[in-house]
Amino acid sequence: VTLAERLPAGLGEICVAREGEIIAYSLGSCVAVCLYDATSRVGGMAHVVLPDSSLGSRRSPGHYADCAVPALVEALRSSGACSARLFARIAGGAAVLALGGKGTLPAIGLRNVQAVKAALALAHVDITAEHTGGTQGRTIRMLLPGGQVFVRTAHSAEVEL
């Protein structure tokens, strides 16, 4: 995949493509939601930051799990996907490993995963694979048109979901 074919999904962004690669780098507590329609061969990714839109008033729906999932489904439908054929793979929601010290970081990863699952259930989209929780960050990439999803963590080889 060349740089030109690589579509980075930044914080709170939703990306849809038919070719190339969609990538979310080094997710900590955020969750990447990857949806794919194998018949129309179109896929998309949402980089979810927070579980619930009641936590803020961002105009971008991709920030919140409850808004990001329906927005991603709609974006895929607009690109030719059939919502009944979509299936999901999700990754992220870690609590980044602390080696020491006395500080704390918010444990929002688990809430993000739970909210994404609830939103997918509401949208009637099945989850076929997940790589969530734990204490390490993850990079997630989706290859198109094939729809393969790969996950890499620090110190580990990339695995396919």
Next chain:
Amino acid sequence: MVALARAAASTATALSGMIGRTVRANPLSLRAVPLASLQQIAGDPEREVISVHLGITGRTDGHVLLVLSEATARDLVDLMMGREAGTTTGLHTLEVSALAEVGNVTGAHFLASLGEDADVVMTPTPPLVLQDMFGAVVDPLAVMLDLAELDGALVVDTQFTCDEQVFDLMFFVLSDPKLFEDLARGSCLPGSNR
């Protein structure tokens, strides 16, 4: 910008005191970075790093991250503990504690000096040492900034030199707009001569 340089120099002095060597701060860079790009501020977001996080409390909220490679972290521990270069091969409880102290002292000096110039009280929280991809370390901080509905962060970074060794020790100050305003009033931002 002069005030930021003064804060970096103060930090270098504190670091010198800790390791018993002469440490100098190289020129600073200061950037405003959109939230969506925060994970790229140190270059490759997948680069594996050691970082020390300190929250900023006071009249404004924010975060300071000290980021270094594991090799630089080991070099720093050798210097801090008076060991011969190359002695430290892993980061265990003692080494992590030493790095937390580096973060504590350098971050506190940076914030105290900057706060004094800008007339802003900035108190650091206890340090937290993290090891992961850089983007994953920044991610929870970006989440907190997102919760505060901020669109971006002020990013300050610099390098420190000790004798012939360059420490890729980067400071990332991530804060809400109120701190930007307070620093501007204190004439710390580019364009000022203070």
